[in-house]
């Protein structure tokens with residue numbers, strides 16, 4: 001089954017920038033799709049279109065998941081600095097209407113998946129960059145979204161931390177069966193993590209190749 005289908009999608013911004021031209025792309029359930037391309041080729045634009053945060057200028061986009069059922073992970077962890085790790089994951093669930101008990105159980109499970117059980121009571125400024133990123137990932141996973149969109153999540157981290165997070169991501173994808181669309185300009189990351197790679201041209205972004213990658217070892 002498809003979670004999202006783009007057909008002949010183009011995107012012009014109001015300033016006249018043509019960000020995307022004639023993009024055909026499917027997001028299939030339970031895949032790990034890497035969008036690989038140079039800076040400015042429209043990768044983030046595709047994520048925003050899939051999430052429904054923007055509309056295509058031309059072409060069609062169909063989605064088979066609920067509007068709220070998307071988790072985002074950005075390069076900047078954007079944690080609430082005044083809230084403990086637990087509450088950073090817990091409060092969004094409560095705001096979305098989950099009961100206290102159900103939300104707390106989901107937080108525990110999500111923090112365990114990223115190996116941060118022992119840091120529930122820490123504040124974000126007590127954590128390393130890699131640990132903050134793990135909290136962001138836990139926050140995205142906790143509501144069990146249909147789809148997780150990651151926009152160059154590890155680009156700001158040092159290489160060793162990035163490699164660790166790559167392995168963590170492979171493992172937790174196997175454990176959760178999450179569908180992930182991952183934007184990167186790292187060929188290594190795309191090849192290591194994904195089940196499928198869509199390669200984009202420089203702006204205006206077009207899909208110039210689709211590669212079925214090896215099933216990742218996890």
Ligand code: ADP
Nearest residue numbers: 038039040041042044075151152155156185186
């Ligand atoms: P954009 O949304 O414009 O593509 P990115 O998220 O790709 O920006 O880039 C984030 C940061 O990384 C920026 O400071 C950018 O200058 C830098 N950057 C972009 N491309 C590369 C690259 N290939 N290698 C190293 N740094 C890069």
Ligand code: ADP
Nearest residue numbers: 013015017019038039040041042043044045203
């Ligand atoms: P990527 O994620 O591949 O770096 P983006 O999707 O962020 O690319 O941007 C694609 C192009 O569209 C870039 O040239 C960028 O400057 C432009 N762009 C992105 N968002 C806007 C916007 N809100 N208004 C105008 N231009 C934009």
